[in-house]
Amino acid sequence: MSIRPRPTSRDVAERAGVSQATVSLVLRDRWRGRVSPARVEAVRAAVAELGYRPNLAARSLRLGRARTALVVVPALTNEFFARMYAGAARVAAGEDVGVVLYVPPDERGPAPDPFASAGAAVDGVLASSMAAESLATLSQGGLPLVMLDSEPRGPGTATVNPDIADGTRQVARHLLGLGHRRFAHLAAEVDSWTFRVRARVLAEELAAVPGARLVAAERAPITVRGGLGAAERVLAGARGKAGPTALVCDDDLLAVGACKAARRLGLRVPEELSVTGFDDLTVATAVEPELTTVALPAEDLGAAGMHALLALLAGTSPATTVLPAALLPRASTAPPPPGP
Amino acid sequence: MSIRPRPTSRDVAERAGVSQATVSLVLRDRWRGRVSPARVEAVRAAVAELGYRPNLAARSLRLGRARTALVVVPALTNEFFARMYAGAARVAAGEDVGVVLYVPPDERGPAPDPFASAGAAVDGVLASSMAAESLATLSQGGLPLVMLDSEPRGPGTATVNPDIADGTRQVARHLLGLGHRRFAHLAAEVDSWTFRVRARVLAEELAAVPGARLVAAERAPITVRGGLGAAERVLAGARGKAGPTALVCDDDLLAVGACKAARRLGLRVPEELSVTGFDDLTVATAVEPELTTVALPAEDLGAAGMHALLALLAGTSPATTVLPAALLPRASTAPPPPGP
DNA sequence: CTCCGCGCGTGTTACGTATAACGTCCCTCG
């Protein structure tokens, strides 16, 4: 089986007994009123027989656009980003747009140039939750750029965000409404917009209620282990008198870790400690008790982002979109235990 | 701010006072002994000033290859696939190869042509755990193809698989060794190689031990809900006398659902019912009790797959690789309750 | 003195596709 070079449109033309231009017309569906049905059929038959596929590099070069978007995501093993990607990919597939995915290989160190390593030609960029320095690199491409779940930027780039502030507000008010006054915050140790907003809004909401306060705050990597360790530090520190009765976590994984820590320390959730998460991941309903959390529309975010990018490519001017977040009260929150 | 067309290598040449050919030589690092250092510097400076980036479509067309791989994955929201992808992407990034990701939009219905919707030119394909019919489409591309976690095929395509048979064997022997004799199997409702192997090997292992048998089998979608429903059907059916004492699940999500079902029915895990999972997902250690499961080297699988693809592209002949699976005994398995 | 070889560069071409700009018929209408 010797390797046979891929057939070109010229090969198809020869086989069908027409010119290469005619083949192109047929393939692009531009033949109406220019090519007779008989020849169209001949071309189609030749395409099928040869197993011809257009060379996409050549097409991109000729057309000056690739119908391809570069999607940049910090880590796909994070369910939230995976869902966001799924939404973006669905829209892209529907619009017949290709997707080149770029995931920075490592947290530390300067990431290699996404454009160089992308390999393929790309018309625009959809990036999510990036740290500021990576962003600089992305803007340098000079391509239309849509940011997801990130600090809204000046004109020039579009942004699509979940309403993190409102989600956080709902969590805080839910817990305050249950009667909690002593809070702890388990924060993600990543320094990005979304987590800064959570910390800020939580502080604001607590400040608005007399007697309410943040008795502890810890940062941890966004994993179950991370949450476990951080929660142990928070809870072990202040056993008894002035410990927090509510633990607000930046992510469901942290919340799950916190629940494990509570169990180890003999604290019952939610009777003695309320715990809240963020994102409504699969794990939120897998554990016992099921987590009270904030559902963010991850798929919609990705989908809206891709739509925004396509709009940008079509020439509309960039805008900022905010999608709603919804508190899902479940079994990990309850009124605080009565004071002594 | 009017849109400025992207500079080409000719623009760079003009600015640097050299010919376009020289620019190309410098950029491809082919100038040693052909271009004087002074001019090399001039070119580099011009590149920087103009923010020039090579047009990848043109480069691919000229070179006849794109240094880009098409990766096909059934669903990235499945943590196992996400990890597999991460491994593949890491290798690709290291080898300076781009990745075009294709996720079939829906389970049902014929998937659109991956190559057409890929948008970008591609040199080879890395596909995982696909149903047979999708595979046919992939082979049609005539491109080098590496399959992950799939039925080993004849010569022509390389395969990289986890040792599913051995993993399943370890689970069965672990439970048999604990004394279990009445088993139930919670199978994934997807019809793919990996799940067929699990069912077959489980049956074989039970057949080899006198008295051991499969008292029930159910199929379910690979979600917590799916596992919950299926486990309820299995467990509610045979309360008391001849119910299974061990529940072998094809996936950790199913196992988590099964644990929830057991709890609802008042069965304690692992004292009254042992449950095993597969894949060692994050959720396996998030729940209580932590799941006994089989760890599959997802990242390594993806990495090995990408290496295999690169080898194929370099001209080596396709091979089949098998990576080990490891049983992780944790807290969801124990000896069966003493008989009445 | 001639000629070769080397250091340095440049002109030119091809990759495969899409499309603008042209022909040709042949039919119809004035």
Next chain:
DNA sequence: CGAGGGACGTTATACGTAACACGCGCGGAG
């Protein structure tokens, strides 16, 4: 009967890059 125009195709060209095949001086060897 001639002009006009529609239906049908083709020729030619450009997209941006990579690299082959040549120059052109100049210095040293023969």
